[in-house]
Amino acid sequence: MSVQNVLNLIKEKNIEWVDFRFVGLSGKAQHISLPATEVDEETFVNGVAFDGSSIPGFRGIEQSDMVMMPDTETAYIDPFTAHPTLIIMSNIHTPDGDRYDRDPRSIAQKAEEYLQTTGIGTQAFFAPESEFFIFDDVRYENGMNKSYFEVDSEEAGWNTGRKEEGGNLAYKVPVKGGYVPVAPIDSQQDIRSEMCNKLADAGLRIERHHHEVATAGQAEINFRFDSLTKTADNLLKYKYIVANTAREYGKVATFMPKPLFGDNGSGMHVHMSIFNEGEPLFYEKGAYANLSELAIHYIGGILYHAPALIAITNPSTNSFKRLVPGYEAPVNLVFSKGNRSAAVRIPIAAVTPKGCRIEFRTPDSTANPYLAFAAMLMAGLDGIKKKIDPRALGYGPFDTNIYEMSDAEKAEIRSVPGTLEEALDALAADSEFLTEGGVFTQDFIDNYIELKRGEAKQVAIRIHPHEYNLYFDC
Incomplete structure (x- = not known):
């Protein structure tokens, strides 16, 4: 879409506000809104200024001036605002006009550019399956003398005896019993359909939606694959529309990997x-x-670099509460056709030559999609360039249920890191594949590791409620 087409759209749809957005290191969208009357061709040439020192991991206060450069191809109408608003994603530039090397969206674009320089291929396609929960009530608090969380859902398995409903209507979702039941057990058909309708209106091609395995409103919506940066843009759009549609229904959606103990977590399987x-x-x-x-070598790169890669694809302390055996979590760094217990799965049902793909099942939606997709591509390309053979390294294929193997057999299989700190250590030791072609800079990687170590420390130094169970009577 050209600048003129955007300006025409503003007039045709009586747009009152233009919402310029960028993404920080965390993967969360940030925005500044301008009156539509103040948006003209110069806006797209000169960009929109903002304070980079207020964004974690960007710049110090002495270098705070930064510029959003809008990408007109990303424009879509916000389905939630009372005043007609057009949303446009942006890249981040310095005041000198240079592409900012800590801008996640620019890193994604550089990864696509690097692919074309390798002579391997011209385009990489990505399709994430980003799972989420829809809750009715969420409460949490952390202080000097208290720490707790509590979530609730009208369809949760723990509510079979609740009286507050004015007559319990039963049909609750059992623990691990939520995969694709029909109504009345699945009570969220309409809310997911509404999410899908809004996503389609915003330009996504919806393939399907369904209830997921866990109790308490776990859901999944699949949208059509696209190129790397466009898919990352689409995922931000997806999360925005899912969260705000849930809010319209008086509910709350979360993409947190493990909000519930004892049931499946939410992943982001990436094709x-x-x-x-x-x-x-x-x-x-x-x-x-x-x-x-070539695909086998791509898998080899993913699995070989997986410990470091996971610092970017699973970048939260909560990520590693999901990555434990027993909850369909892909903790085993092997590949297999159709086997969901492997970190890399090759879908084999109803696959055409153009649909042939690999699925990396370890990531989750705390990942910044621009960084995660770029890092996956760089790992895969490194595998192709170096002809890394996962078969020779003992990474499979494993076509049996790994969870049913003996302890001795399992001991031969490499597993994902056990904590965020372990993953960050792996990234610190293995980052050269990311810096090929200047896609990631060493400055970015060092800054990212420092930022994430700070998050891990915040969790590590706090008292966990379960420690009272274990140690209070010592």
């Missing part, structure tokens, strides 16, 4: 493939899972 001038490069008929050797 990936590479094309060259429109031709798929991951397909080879008759090979294992119909995968080409």
